[in-house]
Amino acid sequence: MKKSSPVSRSGRFAGGPAADVAAFSESVSFDKRLWWHDILGSLAHAAMLCKIGVLTTAELKAIARGLDAIGGKIKSGKFKWKPELEDVHMNIEAELTRRVPAGAKLHTGRSRNDQIALDVRLWLTDEIAQLHHEIRALQKALVQLGADNAAVLIPGYTHLQRAQPVFFAHHLLAYVEMLKRDDGRLLDCYTRTNVCPLGSGALAGSTLPLDREFVAHTLNFVDHKGRPRVSQNSMDAVSDRDFAVEFCAAGALLAVHLSRLAEDVILWASAEFNFIKIADAYTTGSSLMPQKKNPDVAELTRGKSGRVIGNLVALLTLLKGLPMTYNRDLQEDKERLFDTADTVRACVRLMAAMLANTKVNAAACARAAGDPTLLATDLADYLVKKGMPFRQAHHAVGAVVAFAEKSGRPLDQVTVAEFRAVSPKFGPDVKNVFNLAQAMQRRALTGAPGAREVKRQLAQWTKKLK
Numbered sequence: 280m281k282k283s284s285p286v287s288r289s290g291r292f293a294g295g296p297a298a299d300v301a302a303f304s305e306s307v308s309f310d311k312r313l314w315w316h317d318i319l320g321s322l323a324h325a326a327m328l329c330k331i332g333v334l335t336t337a338e339l340k341a342i343a344r345g346l347d348a349i350g351g352k353i354k355s356g357k358f359k360w361k362p363e364l365e366d367v368h369m370n371i372e373a374e375l376t377r378r379v380p381a382g383a384k385l386h387t388g389r390s391r392n393d394q395i396a397l398d399v400r401l402w403l404t405d406e407i408a409q410l411h412h413e414i415r416a417l418q419k420a421l422v423q424l425g426a427d428n429a430a431v432l433i434p435g436y437t438h439l440q441r442a443q444p445v446f447f448a449h450h451l452l453a454y455v456e457m458l459k460r461d462d463g464r465l466l467d468c469y470t471r472t473n474v475c476p477l478g479s480g481a482l483a484g485s486t487l488p489l490d491r492e493f494v495a496h497t498l499n500f501v502d503h504k505g506r507p508r509v510s511q512n513s514m515d516a517v518s519d520r521d522f523a524v525e526f527c528a529a530g531a532l533l534a535v536h537l538s539r540l541a542e543d544v545i546l547w548a549s550a551e552f553n554f555i556k557i558a559d560a561y562t563t564g565s566s567l568m569p570q571k572k573n574p575d576v577a578e579l580t581r582g583k584s585g586r587v588i589g590n591l592v593a594l595l596t597l598l599k600g601l602p603m604t605y606n607r608d609l610q611e612d613k614e615r616l617f618d619t620a621d622t623v624r625a626c627v628r629l630m631a632a633m634l635a636n637t638k639v640n641a642a643a644c645a646r647a648a649g650d651p652t653l654l655a656t657d658l659a660d661y662l663v664k665k666g667m668p669f670r671q672a673h674h675a676v677g678a679v680v681a682f683a684e685k686s687g688r689p690l691d692q693v694t695v696a697e698f699r700a701v702s703p704k705f706g707p708d709v710k711n712v713f714n715l716a717q718a719m720q721r722r723a724l725t726g727a728p729g730a731r732e733v734k735r736q737l738a739q740w741t742k743k744l745k
């Protein structure tokens with residue numbers, strides 16, 4: 280049997296848990312990363328206890344000094360984490376109490392149930408703020424790559440078949456838009472995470488006159504007007520992990536978006552497409568085939584989306600059917616949450632770095648975008664402008680495409696006479712349809728890949744991301 284812990288297993292227990300139970304139930308190996316937020320929470324709680332007269336000013340000062348010293352030790356890697364003390368909370372509190380007698384008063388009106396809810400919320404709001412900056416950096420990298428290659432056209436694809444010409448920048452800006460929504464979802468999650476649960480106790484608050492608003496204020500759990508935001512139901516506050524689910528859901532969708540970008544990059548870097556060249560530092564070689572240059576950053580980003588989706592499913596499954604209120608099951612939320620945060624941040628960062636070190640092969644793009652069949656829809660629009668109903672126009676152009684294919688010529692090599700044989704609505708000006716530059720001018724709608732519109736969007740995003 281382990282020696283009993285000095286902080287929590289007091290009167291009720293004759294001894295500590297069996298060694299295998301302790302090893303099974305400890306969480307300090309992973310929740311120690313919450314140490315900074317745990318100390319912040321304790322400082323705010325102590326300040327509040329002093330305000331309501333539970334701690335003297337001298338005791339508060341001693342506790343603050345003690346926590347500060349412990350923080351310093353943890354930061355320098357010298358703090359000895361003890362798994363037998365179970366979690367980050369008890370490790371820090373035990374050390375504090377060893378140093379400062381008043382440490383024994385710190386847990387007044389507090390339970391590890393509201394303490395862990397607090398720590399995770401504090402940690403996650405910081406995490407979201409940092410992820411927000413990394414998402415912006417990725418958006419910047421996408422916009423920059425687009426702006427550096429503003430004149431480059433590529434085929435746009437549906438069903439991975441060549442469809443219609445688009446600016447390469449337009450394709451990249453599609454991801455900038457997705458990332459904007461991801462960022463918005465994370466911000467939304469931030470709002471609901473930014474609520475202070477401290478004062479909820481184990482599940483039923485406290486009989487002591489805790490000043491919850493003071494704590495919330497001290498820890499910056501405030502709304503846009505600076506008003507404290509405190510949870511409104513103690514039972515909900517200790518059992519709620521919605522904010523973690525929301526983060527993992529937003530993270531999963533972000534990861535899915537990144538996996539699609541990664542897949543495009545992988546295709547573009549293949550010899551078959553050859554649209555881009557990723558710098559050597561962001562690729563790896565093969566241990567067997569000397570010629571290989573593999574887009575591993577993109578492949579891993581694509582692959583890692585799997586675990587991030589898994590984390591979301593794991594969290595939802597963890598919460599499903601849990602009775603009120605706190606249950607130890609909830610300890611299992613942290614590794615999934617941490618893994619999602621670490622994984623998406625790494626993917627966002629690495630994809631940005633990789634894109635910043637990627638060159639576009641303009642000649643290969645021009646060759647692909649020069650495929651005249653990409654303008655078949657423009658031909659149909661041409662007939663529509665001549666008064667033909669679209670369905671008929673679609674049919675007529677289909678006939679011309681089939682004819683060109685049969686006669687072994689590209690679509691733009693079909694003669695005016697041959698066009699007119701299919702429909703007299705075709706005039707000599709039909710040849711102008713194949714002028715790609717003009718074709719891109721014609722796409723003037725908001726959100727379309729037209730020359731002016733893409734230029735406008737690039738300028739707008741460049742300004743927005745400054």
Ligand code: ARG
Pocket residue numbers: 306310366391392395607609610611613
């Ligand atoms: N390590 C625990 C967790 O992560 C902290 C709360 C423990 N509470 C308790 N009553 N055992 O959920």
